[in-house]
Amino acid sequence: MLLMMDVNPGDVILEAGSGSGALSLFLSRAVGPEGCIHSVEVRSDHHYASRKNFLTWKSAWEFGSGRRWPDNVNFIKKDVLDAMSDLKAVAFDAVALDMLNPQVVLPGIVRNLKQGAVCAVYVVNITQVIDLLEGIRSCQLPLICEKVMEVSVTNWLVAPLLRKDGRISKRVTPQCNLTAEGQTQDQSDDDDGQTEEDDSVIGSRPFGQLPYIARPLPWQVGHTAFLVQLRKCKATAEATERGAPR
Secondary structure, three states: OHHHHOOOOOOEEEEEOOOOOHHHHHHHHHHOOOOEEEEEEOOHHHHHHHHHHHHHHHHHHHHHHOOOOOOOEEEEEOOHHHHHHHOOOOOEEEEEEEOOOHHHHHHHHHHHEEEEEEEEEEEOOHHHHHHHHHHHHHOOOOEEEEEEEEEOOOOEEEEEOEOOOOOEOOOOOOOOOEOOOOOEHHHHHHHOOOOOOOOOOHHHOOOOOOOEEEEEOOOOOOOOEEEEEEEEOOOOHHHHHHOOOO
16 A cells, blocks of 8 residues: 555545554654654544554654654544544645545545545455445546555465475485395485484575475465555646547
């Protein structure tokens, strides 16, 4: 979302849906001491959790670095439309929405969004994306949808390869000197369990001699969310008089 919003130092950002406070933290660092984040949350548990998490990390960072973290996040416990009455004079460089029905609040927010600025929306279901775009169309909001992106994560298993008996597997190299039984001498010795190295200690093998399992995990979280990038693009008076381009 941070990349979608193209956040710069000194920007003023509206975040509707504070969640755990993680995005607030990244936005705070991105805008710097000259910028400001207005983080609005209607749920009490999310509001207090996000504020607590933010302040905890801020204190830990200040203790470790010996420097002060900028005091640039304003946590507001209100419905976003109610909060907009207090922020009606504020022009936003970007907006982040994380809520169930973002299309409901967009008409009250878009007027404060600067021309050409981005509104990034986080939703879980593709039906929410459809409702969002349909809301923009029906309300004739000056927003264009630039991107709809599904966020997926693939977890991988990368670990030394062990046999069923717990011993460490060996890398097998092709050899032309076969025994009468069709096996190399090294393979025969290995199958009999006669190894010169300790097969129970992973660290005993030299570099490049230990085979690895490297594959996606068989169980996956196939989907996390959809990100929608909206950009304010209000038609100029001249373009309106000419009409839509053919």
